[in-house]
Amino acid sequence: MSVATESPPLERLRTALAEIADLNHAESVLDWDSRVSMPHRGALARAHATGTLTRLAHEKFVADEIGDLLEGLRATEEEAGPDSFDGALIRVTRREWERARRVPPELAGEISHAAGIAVAAWDEAKAASDFPSFVPQLERMLELKQRYIECFPPRDSRYDIALDEYEEGMTTADVTAIFDRLKPELIGLIERHRDDPRDDSAFRGPFSVTAQQEAGRRVLEAFGFNDEEWRIDETPHPFAQKPGVGDIRLTTHTDERDLTSLFSTMHEFGHGIYEYSVDPAFARTPLGGGTSSSIHESQSRTWENLVGRSHGFWRWFYPQLQQLFPQKLGAVDEASFVRSVNAIRPGALRGDADEVTYGLHIILRFELELQLLAGTVSVRDLPGAWNAATKEYLGVDVPDDAHGVLQDMHWSIGLIGYFPTYQLGNVISVQIWERARADLGEVEDQFSRGEFGPLREWLTEHVYRHGGMYAPRALLERVTGSDIDPEPYLAYLQAKFD
Amino acid sequence: MSVATESPPLERLRTALAEIADLNHAESVLDWDSRVSMPHRGALARAHATGTLTRLAHEKFVADEIGDLLEGLRATEEEAGPDSFDGALIRVTRREWERARRVPPELAGEISHAAGIAVAAWDEAKAASDFPSFVPQLERMLELKQRYIECFPPRDSRYDIALDEYEEGMTTADVTAIFDRLKPELIGLIERHRDDPRDDSAFRGPFSVTAQQEAGRRVLEAFGFNDEEWRIDETPHPFAQKPGVGDIRLTTHTDERDLTSLFSTMHEFGHGIYEYSVDPAFARTPLGGGTSSSIHESQSRTWENLVGRSHGFWRWFYPQLQQLFPQKLGAVDEASFVRSVNAIRPGALRGDADEVTYGLHIILRFELELQLLAGTVSVRDLPGAWNAATKEYLGVDVPDDAHGVLQDMHWSIGLIGYFPTYQLGNVISVQIWERARADLGEVEDQFSRGEFGPLREWLTEHVYRHGGMYAPRALLERVTGSDIDPEPYLAYLQAKFD
Numbered sequence: 001m002s003v004a005t006e007s008p009p010l011e012r013l014r015t016a017l018a019e020i021a022d023l024n025h026a027e028s029v030l031d032w033d034s035r036v037s038m039p040h041r042g043a044l045a046r047a048h049a050t051g052t053l054t055r056l057a058h059e060k061f062v063a064d065e066i067g068d069l070l071e072g073l074r075a076t077e078e079e080a081g082p083d084s085f086d087g088a089l090i091r092v093t094r095r096e097w098e099r100a101r102r103v104p105p106e107l108a109g110e111i112s113h114a115a116g117i118a119v120a121a122w123d124e125a126k127a128a129s130d131f132p133s134f135v136p137q138l139e140r141m142l143e144l145k146q147r148y149i150e151c152f153p154p155r156d157s158r159y160d161i162a163l164d165e166y167e168e169g170m171t172t173a174d175v176t177a178i179f180d181r182l183k184p185e186l187i188g189l190i191e192r193h194r195d196d197p198r199d200d201s202a203f204r205g206p207f208s209v210t211a212q213q214e215a216g217r218r219v220l221e222a223f224g225f226n227d228e229e230w231r232i233d234e235t236p237h238p239f240a241q242k243p244g245v246g247d248i249r250l251t252t253h254t255d256e257r258d259l260t261s262l263f264s265t266m267h268e269f270g271h272g273i274y275e276y277s278v279d280p281a282f283a284r285t286p287l288g289g290g291t292s293s294s295i296h297e298s299q300s301r302t303w304e305n306l307v308g309r310s311h312g313f314w315r316w317f318y319p320q321l322q323q324l325f326p327q328k329l330g331a332v333d334e335a336s337f338v339r340s341v342n343a344i345r346p347g348a349l350r351g352d353a354d355e356v357t358y359g360l361h362i363i364l365r366f367e368l369e370l371q372l373l374a375g376t377v378s379v380r381d382l383p384g385a386w387n388a389a390t391k392e393y394l395g396v397d398v399p400d401d402a403h404g405v406l407q408d409m410h411w412s413i414g415l416i417g418y419f420p421t422y423q424l425g426n427v428i429s430v431q432i433w434e435r436a437r438a439d440l441g442e443v444e445d446q447f448s449r450g451e452f453g454p455l456r457e458w459l460t461e462h463v464y465r466h467g468g469m470y471a472p473r474a475l476l477e478r479v480t481g482s483d484i485d486p487e488p489y490l491a492y493l494q495a496k497f498d
Numbered sequence: 499m500s501v502a503t504e505s506p507p508l509e510r511l512r513t514a515l516a517e518i519a520d521l522n523h524a525e526s527v528l529d530w531d532s533r534v535s536m537p538h539r540g541a542l543a544r545a546h547a548t549g550t551l552t553r554l555a556h557e558k559f560v561a562d563e564i565g566d567l568l569e570g571l572r573a574t575e576e577e578a579g580p581d582s583f584d585g586a587l588i589r590v591t592r593r594e595w596e597r598a599r600r601v602p603p604e605l606a607g608e609i610s611h612a613a614g615i616a617v618a619a620w621d622e623a624k625a626a627s628d629f630p631s632f633v634p635q636l637e638r639m640l641e642l643k644q645r646y647i648e649c650f651p652p653r654d655s656r657y658d659i660a661l662d663e664y665e666e667g668m669t670t671a672d673v674t675a676i677f678d679r680l681k682p683e684l685i686g687l688i689e690r691h692r693d694d695p696r697d698d699s700a701f702r703g704p705f706s707v708t709a710q711q712e713a714g715r716r717v718l719e720a721f722g723f724n725d726e727e728w729r730i731d732e733t734p735h736p737f738a739q740k741p742g743v744g745d746i747r748l749t750t751h752t753d754e755r756d757l758t759s760l761f762s763t764m765h766e767f768g769h770g771i772y773e774y775s776v777d778p779a780f781a782r783t784p785l786g787g788g789t790s791s792s793i794h795e796s797q798s799r800t801w802e803n804l805v806g807r808s809h810g811f812w813r814w815f816y817p818q819l820q821q822l823f824p825q826k827l828g829a830v831d832e833a834s835f836v837r838s839v840n841a842i843r844p845g846a847l848r849g850d851a852d853e854v855t856y857g858l859h860i861i862l863r864f865e866l867e868l869q870l871l872a873g874t875v876s877v878r879d880l881p882g883a884w885n886a887a888t889k890e891y892l893g894v895d896v897p898d899d900a901h902g903v904l905q906d907m908h909w910s911i912g913l914i915g916y917f918p919t920y921q922l923g924n925v926i927s928v929q930i931w932e933r934a935r936a937d938l939g940e941v942e943d944q945f946s947r948g949e950f951g952p953l954r955e956w957l958t959e960h961v962y963r964h965g966g967m968y969a970p971r972a973l974l975e976r977v978t979g980s981d982i983d984p985e986p987y988l989a990y991l992q993a994k995f996d
Binding site: 026043049230248 | 516517520521524525527531534535537538539542543544546547549550725727728729741742743744745746781782
């Protein structure tokens with residue numbers, strides 16, 4: 001891109017960032033397409049195209065010119081202040097530029113290439129429940145992650161550097177403190193409710209796929225989905241994506257065996273509505289998406305759990321669901337159904353976990369990641385360590401590695417330091433929720449009338465519209481007046497389950 | 499892209515071209531997505547992203563470095579010879595590079611920007627049948643096209659330069675000679691058959707959309723479509739696209755009023771199978787697609803008309819079609835149905851034209867384009883000239899501009915010089931067809947058994963696999979031993995319709 005040297009530096013920075021955002025837009029559509037639309041055998045050509053886009057975007061971003069512009073904009077940043085768009089744009093761009101510059105392009109290329117190989121190996125290993133076949137690839141990814149970490153100045157813990165990639169300003173010590181507080185409480189909750197009587201009405205299929213999709217659409221439309229700006233498709237692993245303003249894409253996975261697709265749809269809606277509601281003036285800048293992984297997850301969890309498993313929500317929606325599934329649900333009363341979607345059900349799979357057991361799945365992964373990076377557990381020893389922790393925390397025997405250490409794709413693509421943000425999101429979701437309820441009054445009464453606009457607008461005003469302007473903890477401080485704090489979350493779980 | 503200077507020049511050229519091909523891959527997916535998947539309000543963000551990809555691909559292609567490499571490869575090109583991949587790659591890249599270098603980036607940008615505005619204006623003008631509202635945009639596009647033409651050395655006709663953009667080696671004089679030969683013959687055919695009795699069984703819907711789609715899938719699968727490498731979707735204006743190897747995308751438009759979607763599907767299959775069958779070794783080079791617009795169109799017409807309207811094809815498929823539409827077609831015999839899809843039906847719309855009237859729709863457009871570029875007809879006078887020619891050639895009164903001068907989108911996006919390639923494709927299709935029949939024997943007997951493999955393989959061997967290696971007339975010479983020649987086409991039409 002030829003950036004005309006006469007324009008003011010901030011304008012030149014924005015022009016350069018807009019071009020990079022356009023490359024990211026293309027990459028996002030290619031990624032969505034490869035998971036939703038692309039014929040299977042188009043994968044090799046697609047890998048080339050995606051690789052080129054990623055490399056071009058990276059090369060353009062780490063250019064000296066961006067660094068020179070950022071250097072020249074220090075006075076502007078200070079003058080504008082951190083609460084202004086300009087100030088935030090310069091701050092965030094500098095943080096990302098400095099991180100990106102530390103990683104040599106060759107290493108970034110090696111990681112991306114090795115991830116492509118390792119995710120395919122993981123896929124096969126999982127299908128065959130054959131962990132040993134995956135060991136060399138996982139060892140390679142771990143070695144590359146260590147080299148990545150060594151590009152940065154030493155911190156208290158190597159893990160700090162891995163974590164900082166996904167969650168600005170969060171340290172290993174912070175996470176450890178929070179998880180240490182949660183772990184015994186979660187284990188205690190499970191113990192106390194292990195022998196509760198359980199209603200399984202939501203999990204005794206078959207439930208027609210078409211009727212489930214209709215249920216999903218009705219809920220989405222009440223939440224704020226519209227066909228002019230959103231779409232929803234089926235994929236094996238649900239996700240949400242925003243290629244650009246006015247283009248929000250959700251996916252879900254509808255399985256006739258149970259009704260979990262409905263919760264997955266609400267989860268992805270939470271990711272989608274966050275990105276949808278970012279101030280459109282932030283388009284084509286690094287501020288145009290959510291601010292961090294944990295804040296994003298807090299919002300998917302809000303719509304899936306705090307809204308979607310609430311009594312108010314089901315007072316509105318259960319009669320409709322009964323109409324869609326008269327034979328299955330006609331004789332099940334609302335209270336039983338709500339109990340069935342809120343039961344504690346310890347199991348081996350994170351993907352099937354309820355609100356209580358979910359946290360322990362994450363804590364287990366966090367602890368193993370720490371040990372992997374510290375070298376106190378080897379890749380070969382992972383299955384044993386995994387199965388022991390699952391037994392200890394959840395009281396569950398892992399039937400095989402496909403349902404154990406191989407269940408998640410994350411490590412194969414180098415996502416080490418990412419899992420904790422899922423549970424931090426759960427913690428944060430309740431902090432923001434309490435604040436919203438304090439302002440909005442009886443939100444569940446609103447839900448029971450199918451009214452989700454007030455909550456959505458409150459979240460837009462306080463969280464969503466700010467996009468990437470504020471670092472996650474600064475945003476949380478603005479919204480709740482507090483740093484990240486597990487107590488509201490624990491109180492919520494105890495009130496709900498005890 | 500950092501092209502390592504130690505590699506041999508040809509390898510460096512291929513690396514640079516592969517990167518540009520990857521950007522084109524992304525552009526192709528974005529274009530497909532915007533027509534098939536994108537939520538409506540994503541258009542503005544998409545326009546930015548597409549604009550950036552187009553500009554980057556253009557900047558990279560016109561770089562001095564590519565010119566230096568091409569200069570250094572003159573000896574290699576001569577040594578390799580024009581029938582080799584290396585020789586053809588250098589020849590084709592040089593031709594495109596020299597053309598691209600002549601157009602200043604500012605002008606290319608102006609054309610692309612003006613096209614975006616003009617196509618929107620055309621869309622509204624067509625909906626309202628309001629040609630005057632479209633005049634300023636069309637005048638602007640025409641002015642830009644004139645400026646584009648002035649970037650090139652003068653030729654016998656200004657139109658030669660416009661034509662050469664889509665059809666290498668074709669001149670205005672060649673087209674005029676062919677069209678002058680066709681015009682009176684086509685008009686004569688229409689006159690002779692104006693009062694023939696007509697069976698309209700294929701055009702008296704409603705025909706269920708689902709059953710039509712099933713018919714289309716059955717035909718496609720017999721032709722060579724498979725789900726691993728192809729897909730088909732519905733769009734208002736059908737098209738075919740190949741983002742990359744193993745990824746062929748067709749679209750069709752199924753309307754319950756008649757069965758034309760089936761022919762549209764076969765037409766797009768012809769475009770798809772051409773690109774699908776290009777030697778995969780040509781991937782990520784300028785030789786990886788079809789060689790020209792007319793050769794492409796010859797193949798879409800082959801599968802739509804020469805195969806899809808043949809007696810042999812319907813001997814195989816008509817019983818299946820009757821089973822899909824027992825109420826509509828149960829009582830219509832095969833011969834009547836074949837007559838109904840082969841009748842001459844003069845009308846105002848090119849999109850609905852049969853094999854005979856189609857050529858006159860194109861000749862009319864070609865003549866007006868010549869006059870527009872020569873300045874002998876003004877944009878304002880177009881509707882009158884259009885309607886008069888439609889009356890003279892087809893004997894048809896144009897009801898309004900939406901069904902006349904506004905019916906096609908092409909001019910709004912600057913496609914002047916493109917229409918003739920449609921009719922050249924019809925002419926060429928029969929030349930290649932005659933050659934295939936000479937080699938394959940009774941192809942219609944094969945079709946009547948649902949066997950399309952022999953024809954497809956013959957076309958792959960003689961035409962498709964060569965991709966962009968040979969210029970269109972050189973390819974035709976290789977395949978048929980002859981230059982472009984309207985006589986086989988005329989003989990085919992006379993044998994069929996007289």
